[in-house]
Amino acid sequence: MILEYTAVEADDGEKVLSILKKRLRCSGTLVKRLKSNNAIWRNGSPTLGNIRINAGDVIAIEIIEHRDNDAIKPSDIPLDILYEDPYIVVLNKDAGIAVHPAGKYQDDTLANGLRFHFMQKGIDMTARPVGRLDRNTSGVVIFAKNSHVMTLMISALKEDSARKIYVGLTHGNPVEDEGLIDLPIKRAEDSIIARISAADGKPSMTKFRVLERFGSASLVEFELLTGRTHQIRLHSKELGHPLVGDGIYGDDSATMHIIDRHALHCASVSFIHPFTGGDVEINAPYPEDFKSAVEFFKNKRDTLPGQSINTP
Numbered sequence: 001m002i003l004e005y006t007a008v009e010a011d012d013g014e015k016v017l018s019i020l021k022k023r024l025r026c027s028g029t030l031v032k033r034l035k036s037n038n039a040i041w042r043n044g045s046p047t048l049g050n051i052r053i054n055a056g057d058v059i060a061i062e063i064i065e066h067r068d069n070d071a072i073k074p075s076d077i078p079l080d081i082l083y084e085d086p087y088i089v090v091l092n093k094d095a096g097i098a099v100h101p102a103g104k105y106q107d108d109t110l111a112n113g114l115r116f117h118f119m120q121k122g123i124d125m126t127a128r129p130v131g132r133l134d135r136n137t138s139g140v141v142i143f144a145k146n147s148h149v150m151t152l153m154i155s156a157l158k159e160d161s162a163r164k165i166y167v168g169l170t171h172g173n174p175v176e177d178e179g180l181i182d183l184p185i186k187r188a189e190d191s192i193i194a195r196i197s198a199a200d201g202k203p204s205m206t207k208f209r210v211l212e213r214f215g216s217a218s219l220v221e222f223e224l225l226t227g228r229t230h231q232i233r234l235h236s237k238e239l240g241h242p243l244v245g246d247g248i249y250g251d252d253s254a255t256m257h258i259i260d261r262h263a264l265h266c267a268s269v270s271f272i273h274p275f276t277g278g279d280v281e282i283n284a285p286y287p288e289d290f291k292s293a294v295e296f297f298k299n300k301r302d303t304l305p306g307q308s309i310n311t312p
Helices: 016-022 028-036 111-120 147-157 231-238 286-300
Strands: 002-006 041-044 058-062 081-084 088-091 126-131 138-144 165-169 178-182 183-187 196-197 206-215 215-225 264-272 279-281
Touching: 002 111, 016 028, 016 041, 081 231, 088 111, 111 138, 126 147, 138 147, 138 279, 147 264, 165 231, 165 286, 196 231, 206 231, 215 231, 215 264
Parallel strands: 138 264
Antiparallel strands: 002 058, 041 058, 081 088, 088 138, 126 138, 165 215, 165 264, 178 206, 183 196, 206 215, 264 279
């Protein structure tokens, strides 16, 4: 993949090497690899690191990676692209689709769809997910267009300025309007899927804020401060209010007619772009099944069988 940077006035007189490190965010290891592969250009011609540039010069590098495209078969599936630039592509994931091939889900994942999307543009590339969502969680998923971008995006999303916001429907009404769930998480010994809260687990923190209260459910905003598997789902259970439709951390038998998956949607991701330095905020609208579930509880303000209302 080719990455380009057009020098501005502030770059006038800088060395190519400085541009690689400051503007294209190349590590020393990557610079060495680029040099050995003659993969650095200035205005379309090979160049050296000590050459000084002028404003308007286009500095380009080719990220040469191991060919792993054959492991991702292209699939012509619908993609809801929320944002795309030379470095990343951001999708609004439907529930029921996997982010990347794994286990029994090898075809028709978002990664397969993106492979097809790029091939239609004449680009043979495998995008890499920067963080993942459970198969039945909907919403924002970020893909990096190469491993160099992926490394920088992972760091960008760990910065204090970055935010990842989810919205979920929980059973019952939390006592507090907002708060912090600070409970460590580890894998359950008798399961390869389920997680439990345990003192010897990894530190896990989730902020929550109640957006709207219904009779037997609440619309709750969650902000991840850490990114553990099933973090929101388990923390909701530990709060005493599991997600509607969650068959692992709650009982989904009474809500299958309302929504046939756990009611969780990644609604927003914001971060400082590691290449442009600009603020990026990407929002994903609620999918139809989630909107329908919200309307169900909004219009039905009594309790489901076996539930009680817990209000402040």
